[in-house]
Structure formats: C-alpha cells, structure tokens
Amino acid sequence: MTKLKLGRIVDDKPVKVTIELPAALHRDLVAYAEILTRESKQEINDPLKLIAPMVARFILTDRGFAKARRSQSQQKTSSGEA
Template sequence: MAKLKLGPIADDKPVKVTLELPASLHRDLTAYAEILAREAGQAAADPVRLIVPMLERFMATDRGFAKARRGKSDA
C-alpha cells in the first residue's frame, strides 16, 4: 500500500480557475488520482480536484513559507 501525502478529497464548493498544465503533469495527476481512489476504495476522482489539496499540503508543510508568513504578521 502506497503512503500518499493526500487523504480523501473534501467535497467543497468549487471556485473556477483556468490554467494550463503540461501534458506530463496532467498524466501524473491522473495516475495519482487513480492510486488515491484505489487506496481509499473510491471511484477515481477527477485529477483536477487534486490540485487544491496538493497546493494546500505543499504550503502547509513549507517551513520557509510558514516562517515568512509569521514574520509578516509580526511586523
């Protein structure tokens, strides 16, 4: 069983954002969505729905970002 950084995706009200992804990144997102669904015992999610939780996880675990953010709020 793979140890993925993301857990099940919350079903929140979406906000529309338009962006272009390289094809290789889209393939990786699709593969990640398939693995995540298999691990969670769910139907495969739309890979686009992974972008927000991945960004949230990235920012939540980025120590430099957290430090800079704390420094900004302390000023």
C-alpha cells in the same frame, strides 16, 4: 500500502481558476488519482480535483512560507495593523 501525501478529498465551495498543465503533469495527475482511488477507496472521477488539495498540502508543509507568514503577521501586529 503506499503512503500518499493526500488523503480523502474534502468537498468545499470552490473558486474557479483556469490553468494550463503540461501533458506530462496531467498524466501524473491521472496516475495519482488511480492510485489514490485504490488506496482510499474513494472514487476520483476528475484528476484535476487533486490540484487544490495538492497545492494546499504544499503550502501547509512549506516551512519557509510558514516562517515568512508568521514574520509578516508579527510585523503587522507590532505596527498596529489588523
């Protein structure tokens, strides 16, 4: 069994964003959706729905971003901002 970074896709109220993807990236999303469908037994009808969980996962696992965010939060707290 392949270990993918994404699991089941959570159905949440979306915010509409329009982007253009290179054709190669779109083909990769389609392939990823096919593999995820097989692995998770959850039908992925629209591969573009993978973009939000992928970006969320990227942000969640980006240590540099987490460190910068903590530092920013601490600076706001120590300066009295909420």
